[in-house]
């Protein structure tokens with residue numbers, strides 16, 4: 001296995017990881033490397049193709065892909081090394097990380113290790129929804145990847161499960177995909193986004209908002225054909241649809257932290273891994289603040305041993 005050494009290794013090249021890397025370079029840290037398992041760095045915004053990014057950190061109003069591109073370019077310009085298609089598989093004893101990439105395995109020794117692996121929406125399995133397992137079921141993130149990165153056909157009639165900020169992102173994405181949203185369903189008594197988002201989107205997209213209701217079964221064999229829902233009075237009904245989007249209900253991407261030795265002083269967590277869930281610009285601003293503590297740790301850390 002190849003071995004290497006850096007001052008800081010950041011796992012995850014989303015807004016938090018890249019903002020932290022850029023700040024570390026500005027603070028004078030020499031070797032800063034970011035690894036990301038995807039073919040391109042940038043994190044979730046890469047495929048979140050709508051406006052709403054960059055206000056608090058870059059003081060601009062940008063689409064997700066433009067925001068991601070801007071961070072990647074700024075990181076490269078200030079000398080951050082970015083390794084894509086590179087998955088961190090283990091954090092060992094707070095001093096090294098094992099990586100797997102198409103070119104082979106690598107063990108990287110670092111004075112500081114930063115976990116910036118983000119968060120994901122709970123999918124159908126994690127929500128324990130009974131019924132068949134047909135095609136046509138997405139989270140907002142997987143919907144956006146399917147549409148914007150893989151250019152797949154999505155469907156014709158959708159139901160969105162959940163009613164938080166990201167649910168309105170799903171609504172816009174479905175509209176881009178020319179899929180009619182029939183209903184937005186939440187088990188809460190009201191949506192948890194800003195009121196304007198709900199009112200405006202209902203006016204534009206004309207969907208039913210169904211609160212205090214849960215999805216109890218998915219129908220269809222090869223492809224989704226509908227769902228059964230139940231309101232808080234116990235009354236059930238069905239909706240015919242070929243697409244279901246599970247939105248929000250976040251879970252931190254914590255597997256690496258859970259299986260590794262991360263209780264040492266040299267391991268840090270930033271971004272939505274430990275904040276779920278904040279907007280990208282909030283993650284970036286807080287990651288920049290965290291960089292100061294990381295830089296202090298690096299400055300006082302002993303030199304890395306050879307080997």
Ligand SMILES: Cc1cc2nc3c(=O)[nH]c(=O)nc-3n(C[C@H](O)[C@H](O)[C@H](O)COP(=O)(O)OP(=O)(O)OC[C@H]3O[C@@H](n4cnc5c(N)ncnc54)[C@H](O)[C@@H]3O)c2cc1C
Pocket residue numbers: 011012013014015016017035036037038041042043044045048050051052053054086087088089116117118119140141144166169170253256270271272273277278279280281282283
């Ligand atoms: C559909 C959707 C719409 C959104 N819309 C907005 C919006 O309009 N405005 C806004 O400000 N925010 C929005 N957000 C939220 C925003 O995208 C997140 O707050 C932000 O991406 C979090 O940044 P992060 O760096 O913490 O994590 P992420 O962006 O999730 O990045 C984590 C990175 O870590 C990588 N990674 C994970 N595990 C490993 C591993 N083991 N090895 C290597 N790499 C790994 C992943 O590939 C990923 O690139 C939206 C989110 C979603 C899902």
